[in-house]
Amino acid sequence: MDYNFQEIEKKWQKYWSDNKIYKASNQSSKPKFYILDMFPYPSGAGLHVGHPLGYIASDIYARYMMAGGYNVLHPMGFDAYGLPAEQYAIQTGTHPEVTTLKNIERYREQLDKIGFAYDWDREVRTCDPKYYKWTQWTFIKLFHHYYDNNAGKAQPVTRLVEHFQNSGSANIDVRHDAHEPFTAGQWKAMDEQQQQELLMHYRLAFLSDTMVNWCPELGTVLANDEVSEGFSVRGGHPVERKLMRQWSLRITAYADRLLDGLEKVDWSESVKKQQREWIGRSQGASVLFEVEDHPEKIEVFTTRPDTLYGATFMVLAPEHPIVLNITTPQCRGPVREYIETTKKRSERDRMTEVKKITGAFTGSYAINPLNGERMKIYVADYVLAGYGTGAIMAVPAHDSRDFAFAKHFLLPILQVVKRPDEILTDPLEWDDSYDAKEGTLINSGVITGLEVAEAISKIIDYLEENNLGTRRINYRLRDAIFSRQRYWGEPFPVYYKNGIPYTLSEDELPLKLPPVDKFLPTESGEPPLARAENWKTAQGYPLETNTMPGFAGSSGYYLRYMDPQNDEEYFSKDANAYWRNVDIYFGGDEHATGHLIYSRFWNKFLFDLGMTVVEEPFQKMINQGKIQGRTSFVYRITGKNTYVSLGLKEKFSVTPLRVDIGLVQTIAPETYKLDIAGFKKWRSENADAEFILEDGKYLCGSEVEKMSKSYFNSQNPDDLIEKYGADTFRLYEMFLGPLENDKPWDVQGIEGVFRFIRKLWRLFHDEKNQFSVSDQKPEAAELKSIHTAIKHLHDDIERFSFNTGVSAFMICVNELTELKCNKRMVLEDLVKLIAPYAPHIAEELWHQLGHSTSVVHEPFPKFDAAMLREDTFEYPVSINGKLRFKLRLPVDMSKEQAGEIALKDEAAQKWVEGNQVRKIIVVPRKIINIVVG
């Protein structure tokens, strides 16, 4: 074999590793550049071809920046806590650590084979006590801080205690859960437990009874972003709502800063938008309504206080605490029944039955504070307990849901906003409500005649002046539930004394995950850690048995890379001052509402502590697309062990079954043939299967789905690297198409890239595979070719267009081959150019060229525009915008002259004849267009 990639790649991988070529130093005179990949969860299936897509892109960029003279930090690690290893442990008894370490080892091997420029000395693993010590440490800090709205940052709880001692709960603007106000005297009179309970309403990491997403199948609570449409994102198990005492992080305190920070980062609009919507800030007013014959008042949140005069009834969420208090005896039966049925309805049912209008009248009336009108109070589950106050004022004329509800229950509808040219009609006759925020107020007392925007601000002033309500901002974002009833996660550095949680002291960290006999909850339903022997402090106080969620460890890993071996600190001030934040983060946009929000919160908190110097952790982000798998299907005739080929399946009643794509061969585009012998061997029950063929073949159906081991459609890179080498594999992944696009994986085409790389090799070698370059001065054509490539590659990398980069190489190598170019001056530039994409072959050729140092540190070739200068340009000449012929003209020719020559051309005359020439447009170096008619 001429180009022996196996030998070459092994050789240079060893060289890089032995010589620590990719080591990043925390001291350097060079400018820093921090480039980060989202670290993987090492699953049992190993790396599949989707993982390296972003890694290869970031690796190319990292190498390009190294060549550009930057001190590049390009680390990798493992997000090692996760459900799959624990589920496996439950099934087999294998400790999740054993599984995880094995998987990490396999991932590492696979990553190494691709030739990444990682500084492995900085590797972090979230399950390593040296690492999770700092996850626990941050939790302790969160516990001992509260959020001061005035200072706009987190402050130590000790400050808060001081304030309580001096002034009680008054005169302080801090983020907290609702509680009864108290005076300094009352505070001092409280016992330890009462004080601690109050402080819990302020801490940034706090314990509370909250409605959580409980997943019985996984035996744990999940965060909102871990649930999708009523099912767990991992595993797809049903999730229910449950009231539980859980740790949460008060991320809502940072809602505004999380929103504002988005203005400062260079991320895709779609991810920013997803985060904005997830945070869901809305401005409006909170309004207090009296209840007839009851002492209670009901607070509602509305973004449309201008429509207050049009509020004709009120709706409470079934979970609203006041519901049963105000329900009259006559209505108690139906209301109770309604609450019961809504409780039984699963999240799933609620979602699918959105259009169904249900509710029950409580028998009580609220009083509209502006006009004194009586408003029926209903209970209905279209009002959510978790948003706003769990109660709404219903304005059926201007809210479509209220409108539908009013129609259904025959409630009054009163119009209060009029469109500009609207002729007023009876709202009871309307088909839809008028929801838009445009128009003039009518029937609205003090705000009648005003435009909506004006009316909103005026009515809030009015409400505030009369103590009827206040201006208010509301968020959709919930505090992040931080407890998991699982084994495989970070233990909380928390113990309980008389039921009150206290944190361990910092010198007791890390609190290591204890051994347990089984990875299951206890018989009494406590989390697995309750099984651990001696799970208590030295003083005998019981330790917390919950563990932290998956996002705990990943929220600050990028900081630890800056100073990964530090045993004294999370990371040193110096290290952080040097690396600051991540300059470019490569990863999937599916983390928009999870990891990417949590990390930003985590970083902002550490910023408040003065530990990080930049508030936003990830300056720029590139979201690579997902690589989807092509799943193959076979069709089994129902009830028989007979499989029918794709084209004939309509004639039978069949069940489609996924089949391993390793058993399927692409014989033509979109045509897939089953390897019947292999299929019979694949699973024992297939051994005596029968087949109904078409044209002597069994054809499979196919569908594009996410790549997953359970769909039998995942492709791992190992086989391809074995067959073609890592450089070809890297180039091919990039050649597939634009990085950000989702795309189905297809190996058709890798041959072309492999051919290219061998062609590159042959530029440097003769027919006998002898290295052969000439020191002669290159020809103009050769220089033009290489400089075209230099310019292209530079521009392509700058705009993260790696697929066009690969074709630029192909064009250049094709041209140089054509020119039979083996000039050192040209080829050296070519090697440096391709080194980020195909580092192994580049390093080999570089050394063959006689160099003894790595090509990695060679500067990227400089583009010289003079090399591309041409004296003439072949103008496309069009007549009336249609290309008719081409004409080579000197580039410095005047427009007039060029136009004239083009017009006189024989080919032009054919079209011009008998017509009048109206106009000649000449765009230098672009086009000539002759307009006739």
Added chain:
RNA sequence: GCCCGGAUGGUGGAAUUGGUAGACACGUUGGACUUAAAAUCCAAUGAACAUUGCGUUCGUGCGGGUUCAAUUCCCGCUCCGGGUACCA
């Protein structure tokens, strides 16, 4: 429902600022080399019409528009993918 992407040959895709649509590959077909195969190389390859050649017409999801010129800008639609979902 709402929001965001996208739609270009048989396939993946290119066209960076409105200026030669289909670069670069794959696949297919034909040919060279070879005992043969692999590998390699050469040629053709958007469609239709015309083929004796020069060619001609159409063509970037659909329908309009702006312009000397539109894959690119504007208006209206269709389909596909993704996100989100009673958020008051």
